[in-house]
Amino acid sequence: MDQTFSIIKPDATKRNITGSINKVIEESGLRIIAQKRIKLTTNQAEKFYSVHKERPFFRDLIEYMTSEPVIVQILSGDNCVERYRAIMGATNPENAENGTIRKLFALNVQENSVHGSDSTENAKIEIDFFF
Numbered sequence: 001m002d003q004t005f006s007i008i009k010p011d012a013t014k015r016n017i018t019g020s021i022n023k024v025i026e027e028s029g030l031r032i033i034a035q036k037r038i039k040l041t042t043n044q045a046e047k048f049y050s051v052h053k054e055r056p057f058f059r060d061l062i063e064y065m066t067s068e069p070v071i072v073q074i075l076s077g078d079n080c081v082e083r084y085r086a087i088m089g090a091t092n093p094e095n096a097e098n099g100t101i102r103k104l105f106a107l108n109v110q111e112n113s114v115h116g117s118d119s120t121e122n123a124k125i126e127i128d129f130f131f
């Protein structure tokens with residue numbers, strides 16, 4: 001069974017909407033097969049988003065991702081990497097399609113409520129990082 005890695009981000013845990021997000025995930029047919037609530041350390045967040053370390057928003061992103069607890073999750077289902085990216089919607093909620101998690105819940109391009117792996121290869125790396 002295909003798996004992907006998800007994070008429900010600090011803006012969502014802070015607003016107490018993790019259940020609403022899980023409802024969208026489960027109604028799409030994807031299955032939450034593991035999840036835990038953790039507070040990322042600066043070191044973990046920097047490693048996780050190291051691909052973005054040269055970007056102007058990197059320091060802000062690390063501060064945000066360590067500001068409140070997150071829920072890290074393993075999702076399963078056929079083609080779940082692509083399916084979860086579709087359910088999440090575009091990075092910037094202004095560009096996200098109706099019904100997507102980011103359209104429904106995200107506050108802005110940074111506080112965009114969820115992360116999902118962008119490839120099967122990265123899904124495996126990210127799952128191994130947290131589980």
Ligand code: ATP
Pocket residue numbers: 052057061090091109110111112114115116117118
């Ligand atoms: P994620 O990797 O979190 O699933 P993504 O793949 O849609 O999101 P990326 O380009 O990988 O988007 O950016 C990683 C995260 O960095 C975004 O989800 C968002 O929180 C933040 N981010 C991206 N672009 C910007 C920006 N222009 N300004 C501020 N924050 C940004």
Ligand code: MG
Pocket residue numbers: 118
């Ligand atoms: Mg990304």
